Amino acid sequence: MNRRTRIExxxxxxxxxxxxxxxxxxxxxxxxxDAESHFKLLVVSEAFAGQALIERHRTINTLLAEEFxxxxxxxxxxxxxxxxxxxxxxxxxxxxxxxxxxGAA
Amino acid sequence: MDVxxxxxxxxxxxxxxxxxxxxxxxxxCGFSMRAVQALQxxxxxxxxxxxxxxPEIFEHLPRxxxxxxxxxxxxxGELVGGCDITLELHASGELRPMxxxxxxxxxxxxxxx
Numbered sequence: 001m002n003r004r005t006r007i008e009x010x011x012x013x014x015x016x017x018x019x020x021x022x023x024x025x026x027x028x029x030x031x032x033x034d035a036e037s038h039f040k041l042l043v044v045s046e047a048f049a050g051q052a053l054i055e056r057h058r059t060i061n062t063l064l065a066e067e068f069x070x071x072x073x074x075x076x077x078x079x080x081x082x083x084x085x086x087x088x089x090x091x092x093x094x095x096x097x098x099x100x101x102x103g104a105a
Numbered sequence: 106m107d108v109x110x111x112x113x114x115x116x117x118x119x120x121x122x123x124x125x126x127x128x129x130x131x132x133x134c135g136f137s138m139r140a141v142q143a144l145q146x147x148x149x150x151x152x153x154x155x156x157x158x159x160p161e162i163f164e165h166l167p168r169x170x171x172x173x174x175x176x177x178x179x180x181x182g183e184l185v186g187g188c189d190i191t192l193e194l195h196a197s198g199e200l201r202p203m204x205x206x207x208x209x210x211x212x213x214x215x216x217x218x
Contacts, residue, residue: 053190061173068173074136075174077189093192096135101126101157 003036019044029098037073042092044085117182120211121151125176136188137176143195149204
């Protein structure tokens with residue numbers, strides 16, 4: 001099972017998201033294309049209601065702790081409730097281009 | 106000094122400090138670049154630590170506030186978050202007052218001494 005599928009399964013199980021996108025963006029960075037190192041998440045879940053952004057990100061970081069231990073290097077997170085998702089018009093911002101620093105990790 | 110004590114001093118000794126890859130002038134990671142740009146647009150002086158220049162901090166910062174990635178922004182001694190949170194706070198207009206107030210409090214504290 002690749003990392004994207006593992007992340008999807010873990011988040012679906014724990015957060016029952018209304019919408020979930022897990023994108024492997026490793027190809028955008030200074031790593032080999034199959035590195036599975038840089039990911040972007042869009043998670044829309046009622047579970048985030050009443051939580052500050054940092055709490056939502058901490059929840060996800062904790063759920064994915066094993067992946068961080070095993071080479072997950074960057075995780076861009078867009079974590080919204082269904083209401084916020086609707087207000088934002090339903091799209092996640094684009095991730096930035098690499099500036100070369102990944103190789104130093 | 107222990108590395109976690111060193112980090113603690115930086116975090117508590119600066120109203121606003123960002124741990125980033127590279128420098129504000131020459132960021133070496135797209136996420137660090139975006140976060141530091143948002144901070145610069147607030148127009149308040151801030152401290153930065155280039156984690157690529159300090160392997161010890163690079164290695165141990167993630168466990169200081171239990172946050173696995175860079176950059177990390179601290180305001181008033183508290184972790185605010187990484188790139189995504191910094192950008193969302195900037196977009197919603199919350200970041201500028203947060204850093205302005207932290208800077209003003211730090212200045213007030215310094216003047217009182």
